Amino acid sequence: MFRSLALKMAENAAKRLKTDNGVVAIGTHNGHFHADEALAVYMLRQHIPSYANAKLVRTRDPKLLEQCDIVVDVGGEYEPARHRYDHHQRSFNTTFPERATKLSSAGLVYMHFGRQIIARRLGQPEDGEQVGLVWNKIYLSFIEALDAHDNGISAYDPAGIAAAGLEKRFSDGGFTLGAMVGRLNPNWNDPIPEDPVEAQAAEDKRFELASHRIGEEFDRDLDYFTTAWLPAREVVAEAFAARTQYDPEGRVMVLKKQSAPWKDHLYNLEEQAPESGKPLYVLYPEKPTPDAKWRIQCVPVSKDSFQSRKPLPEAWRGFRDEELDGISGISGSVFVHAAGFIGGNKTFEGALAMAQKALL
Template sequence: MNDTNEKNLKIITHSGNFHTDEVFACAVLSLLNDGNIEVIRSREPDIWATGDYVVDVGGEYDHARGRFDHHQEGGSGVRPNGIPYSSFGLVWKEFGEKISGSAYVARVIDERVAQPVDAGDNGFETFGVRGEVAPYILQDVISAFRPGWNEARTEDEGFSEAVPFAVKILEREIVRARTEEEGKRYAEEAYEKADDKRIIILEDHYPWYEALGTKSEPLFVVKPDRGNMGKWKIEAVRSDVHSFKNRKNLPSAWAGKTGDELAEISGVPDALFCHNKLFIAVAGSKDGALALAKLAVDA
């Protein structure tokens, strides 16, 4: 298939209501070809035959021929964790590493962005709800681009706005994953250098959970407070990335305290703030944050 930017790629997807998976499948192909794409939305087989790529329609999955549907009998494959592929995941599996330049980044984007979309499109539940409150997820965001029943705008107009939006999300998620890949190395180095591996000191705002969350010892991370010039903060290591449960809370007496009150209770002169949920505290200096961390470890 033509996957260069020498000409516009012709992408065919289905007409009618659009969904998150084909919006993002088209966004991936846009990134593949530097934005040079023509998208035709049709349910006519004669039209499908003219496409360089056909996504989420056509009843076949053949990556060599640029056919990426998952609605056919038997689907188009299932990941080891049980989440079936939709058109987004199929296209990302084929081109993600080429677009991002990294197997690590391609994996992260699949886990973070593609798998939740694929799960939702295939009716595969990945989370529960609390009472009447459900997460506002990517499918909700893309659905907001659809026309309301009493609007004059068309599905095609909504789709044409949704795809560039999805491109921006993918571009930023790729950047985010690349910085995480680099930051992970610095966090691992900090762990190896730490004398007390319960407290890990980072010299910059490195993403750290993937590197440290798999280690059993770390309880707190001390690092610069980005956006709060000169200040340092202590963060509790969570039990897992999807949980708000800390391995160890900051001392309960610090909860919600600020300024002089926190300084007096903690004995750290430049202590500034402790979150009411006991997972973040801020001090005016690196030494102050480290002092808070040492107190928290022994509390």
């Protein structure tokens, strides 16, 4: 039954191709779908003009795939010149530049078309520096997780985890980007329409939903990194260059006007200037107004670490207001977190005094 249904579904796909002369077609496999091809199709249709109105053909029939203008995640071929982007063949070992994770169809499409997507959003040439920064950042923050998921690569080395005797304390629900798409597939015992046209249509409808769902998350990242993260680079670079104004060794960095996403940019700037002093504290106003209170935040040892390079003094931690004034000897105190990674003062001068005293 299932084999005959599959054959009828393939025949139906062939009829769709024959009746859509002149319409660009994107091919991918039918059946159980995954996050990588769902996102690959979305990026092409929503962000690449030549595929904006493309017909989607979901099949495993080589003859039907041959008629498609571009094929992702099926067909056993990786040939960019012919727009074939599969990664399942034994000979495939392509990775994103300077990364070790083998690509999936999402990574392949992003590697070849991502610069175009970002360049169009920024209104800049594809080989521009800012386009390259965002292209690399979105891969690291979003696409690589899909590549790893589809290729069965764990974020942590299983052998290392076992050797350390580490066990999960609770279930996190398994809610990853890949799982988010996977749960949109039909359940094993959901009824399948007997009519092959209806069966394929029902399956394709689910895929379309999954493609738009993962695509929404991609678009949120694209919007964030082009409109918020990238402009913050200039703000952080200015503060990084001026940090010796507040400490001769450059250990205090001040974001003068308002807070901005600073961690990624700070670590990147430090890599470019390895001989200069590394900031230990970052100061910034809580809001962009003259009467704003100021925060002092410790720089973590790494982006995702909870360990600070130099925590605020232990004697200050967990205290507030006048009591903290008396302990620290600095007026205008607001608080210091019990973990010592952040504090606040009513004025910039007070926050700077906290930083300079904490350096001692």
